[in-house]
Amino acid sequence: MVIINFAGKKKKEGQGMRLGKYELGKTLGEGNFGKVKLAKNTDSGKLYAVKILEKNKIIGPNNVDQIKREISTLKLLKHPNVVRLYEVLANKSKIYMVLEYVNGGELFDKISSKGKLKEADGRKMFQQLIDCVSYCHNKGVFHRDLKLENVLVDSRGNIKITDFNLSALPQHCREDGLLHTTCGSPNYVAPEILANRGYDGATSDIWSCGVILYVILTGYLPFDDRNLAVLYQKIFKGEVQIPKWLSPGAQNIVKRILDPNPKTRITMDMIKDDEWFKEGYTPANPEEDEEEDHVHIDDEALSIHELSPRSEQESPEPPTLINAFQLIGMSSFLDLSGFFEKEDVSERKIRFTSNYSPKDLTEKIEEIVTEMGFGVQKKNGKLKVVQENKAQKSLGSLSVAAEVFEIGPSLYVVELRKSYGDASVYRQLCKKLSNDLGVPPSPR
Structure with a gap:
């Protein structure tokens, strides 16, 4: 059983608030649906990250589907480089996802503060990324929002992929066997997704992995421009400037991944067979247990129709309207299907x-x-x-x-x-x- 309904005396939100056997601490991050807080299991003393989703902010069936998809996907994936979901708690107003706590922060922050990594260190991270994403694909899961912000780093320098609420499964493909929902983050999105004609989830994820590799090795994005139209032109053409100071092996694999033609782009098997990639590569051992692969999420726990009145200790807020570049859960979402982008507060x-x-x-x-x-x-x-x-x-x-x-x-x-x-x-x-x-x- 995934959803556990619990009852308890409600305390003012902040450090010391109890959630069953968990004691909530400081806020780690915030998104449109709620917050992520540090939590300690009072029995074992182990730290966790608890994602708190406000049901009255989950507006519309698509957003409900995203939450359900993220929960079911995380229960399915048991890989050392995927953030683990341990349990889901719920009451009438909130959903609590108890997640693995990764204490090293985002890879984005690491690159932003320290710059590019040494090639050997970058290769190790890339090997873990490919190992993990390949595992997800073998399970039928396509992430569709791979970027530095969704790659966490633990205290030992190992990566953990998070935020699967835009992920897709085989049943999301149309009759042509392709995905058609335009999503991702602008600098990481594959050209075939922008073309709006259907795309292969595995191939587009590989492109995003290539962008991450480029940033890890160089310290900057391969495709970037404040003007979205110019940015998308650069992505479509695939004209990436690969620094000459990278080793020939690194230059070659980046070029083969950032191929704008998805039909000739390098595959996962080809990446794993690449000489530069294979240096020092040790495949991870995913955990397999007897739990059922396909987890059923209780619709009642995710219902957004009849919500109980909010506590008097909480200030009432109107429902948040989600636009294309706001945070959804804890990740950015791009929808090119008639989106608005706010350039500044005046919407000029x-x-x-x-x-x-x-x-x-x-x-x-x-x-x-x-x-x-x-x-x-x-x-x-x-x-x-x-x-x-x-x-x-x-x-x-x-x-x-x-x-x-x-x-x-x-x-x-x-x-x-x-x-x-x-x-x-x-x-x-x-x-x-x-x-x-x-x-x-x-x-x-």
Whole structure:
């Protein structure tokens, strides 16, 4: 049985709060669904990380599915380089995931503070990463959000992969045998995912592993740009600059992994057969026990319909609306299916993707904004949407520039930039354009 309902006197959240046999301590991290706290088993004294999920913040069936998927996936995976899930506790308002505590922090922080690793140390981490991801694939699990932030490091320098709430299983594939949900993190996402035509989960995970290897060995990202359209163009082309000071073996494996063509990209078996990779490689021994592989998660424990009133000790908060670049659980989520990205607090720049051609986009944008009562000015291949008509005061004054970028075959980014005007009118315009012209959400 995975879900255990418990009862106990509720204390003010913070150090000393009891959760069954666990005593909760400091907060390790926060996400949209809740917090991760350090916890100590009062019987054994062992430390754990407890992920606390607020049910009233898990909005929508997709997010419920993500939580259920993460729990069932973690119960399935028993590898020394995967963060272990030991048990799940639940009451009417919260879900508590008791996880292995990894005391070395994120690999991201390690690279950020100390820079690139020595090649031998980087190879050891990469060997563990490939060993672990290959194990997951053999179990039918595709992570789909591999990045430095989701790789933890323990006190002995060994890695632990975490955050499987965007993972996919074979049943998530369509009839063509491919996955179609666009997800991942911008700098790590494979080009075939951006193409929005279906992708192989194993092949796209390998690409992300290649990005991680590149950062480990160089200290910086292979594909990076503040402008998303430019970033995606770089990823599609796969034009990565590999430093000459890397050993020939390291240069070769990075080049073979970061191949923009998924059909010719190196496979897991080919990576494990690579001479540079094999140096000092010792495969891990996953734990196998008699527990049932496919764990059933009690739907009642994850219900978000009839929630009990929140404790008087907790301040009421409205439900959090999840957007494309906010934290989900403890990981970033990218959904190119009609997403908004906040460039700054004033929302002066917003982007969405579209499959319409630049010519059709220009015509349709002009048609839509005209119907909304705005005027359109054309200059140097750009559109400028304006509203200065005093007779249309309900719309307010507004000046917005629209530009289209090509990031791949039949895939474009529309960028809307506000020069001045009412923020609510601007959001109304952006919502209308993205809903009518954006890429429709892909079913899972």
